[in-house]
């Protein structure tokens with residue numbers, strides 16, 4: 170009898186031990202799985218109070234990790250990218266209402282499942298992340314600009330408390346020894362972080378995508394289409410882009426920018442199958458523009474003309490690259506009835522975050538529906554109707570300033586990996 174009890178108790182002990190180990194193991198696995206969620210939850214909690222130093226540090230850590238991991242959502246769900254795939258990059262700040270409409274319009278585009286869309290963020294926001302990560306119609310990736318104001322709230326590239334006020338005079342600035350006293354812009358103003366961020370972000374994402382990300386740097390013939398959060402697209406935009414690619418190969422080998430938008434309101438879509446060819450003009454051809462690696466390598470070799478130019482607009486900076494450095498000048502092929510629309514008129518430059526976009530959105534939806542009804546989308550072939558030889562007059566090339574701070578210029582140059590000082 171005692172023997173049986175002893176044996177039994179030994180079994181119970183053994184059983185208990187095994188049970189305990191199993192539980193420990195499960196808890197450990199669970200912990201591993203939960204770690205990510207924990208971090209997210211803590212983030213969300215802390216983000217309620219976004220101005221504190223610790224939060225910006227946490228966000229910085231988080232985005233460094235995301236940038237390292239290079240996760241592609243829906244990667245296995247859709248076929249592998251090809252060397253000549255179209256990749257789309259969307260520069261995102263924080264206008265989620267616009268972004269929602271852009272994504273909605275992308276979801277309705279034919280062949281969208283063959284592309285990779287990269288969202289390039291300069292603001293970390295859970296709501297925006299959720300919106301982007303819920304996309305199920307193609308491969309998706311998020312990259313985060315690592316030098317943002319959000320993650321550097323009280324230091325460069327954000328605004329350092331010791332930076333000079335925008336409007337202080339140079340002599341006063343030197344007297345009080347504010348940090349950037351020696352670098353006012355052409356118009357005597359000191360840097361404003363939110364403007365320099367846009368240009369530096371633009372330059373960073375191109376370097377990142379063409380030369381650094383594992384998934385894209387090896388796509389030798391990739392065509393990169395540049396969109397912004399406040400755009401919308403027509404359902405045949407990919408069809409048009411690939412037709413323009415083959416048309417340019419046949420008829421315009423010097424066309425190195427393919428442009429899917431224009432600012433001209435052509436709401437009747439009469440020119441739905443017509444393209445024109447023109448020297449690339451800053452203010453006309455910067456919407457829905459796309460470029461391939463050859464063009465990028467040319468532009469990149471002129472990094473200095475982009476980064477060290479006292480101009481806070483990326484497109485005007487690109488114009489400087491074009492005029493003063495490129496041997497193969499930028500030539501654009503432009504579809505006359507636009508497939509990319511800009512809906513955020515009251516956007517960045519107007520300081521109105523609660524401006525109502527619904528009017529512009531309704532107008533574009535109306536244009537798209539009409540074009541669909543009158544069968545203006547998916548033309549079988551494109552026709553070249555105009556070959557302009559207009560050039561921007563040199564008078565228009567006067568820079569707008571806002572990018573004279575040496576720190577901004579160095580940061581910009583340093584994003585181009587091959588560049589050495």
Ligand SMILES: *[C@@H]1O[C@H](CO)[C@@H](O)[C@H](O)[C@H]1NC(C)=O
Pocket residue numbers: 221222223
């Ligand atoms: C940041 O966090 C550390 C430790 O968690 C804390 O000691 C410090 O007071 C925090 N600083 C700010 C500015 O919140």
Ligand SMILES: *[C@@H]1O[C@H](CO)[C@@H](O)[C@H](O)[C@H]1NC(C)=O
Pocket residue numbers: 237238239383
């Ligand atoms: C990117 O490619 C490199 C070299 O092939 C590899 O070592 C690295 O792990 C890859 N990174 C990711 C995130 O896939």
Ligand SMILES: *[C@@H]1O[C@H](CO)[C@@H](O)[C@H](O)[C@H]1NC(C)=O
Pocket residue numbers: 251252389
């Ligand atoms: C892509 O191009 C590389 C080199 O240019 C080549 O080795 C590879 O086979 C190509 N891949 C595909 C899928 O065409």
Ligand SMILES: *[C@@H]1O[C@H](CO)[C@@H](O)[C@H](O)[C@H]1NC(C)=O
Pocket residue numbers: 389390391417418421422423424425461462463464
């Ligand atoms: C990029 O486009 C240019 C101009 O159309 C063309 O000459 C070049 O071959 C293309 N490069 C690649 C890598 O596809």
Ligand SMILES: *[C@@H]1O[C@H](CO)[C@@H](O)[C@H](O)[C@H]1NC(C)=O
Pocket residue numbers: 579580583
């Ligand atoms: C340039 O970037 C590298 C990392 O890519 C960094 O280590 C270095 O400090 C940067 N230099 C300047 C002058 O910003």
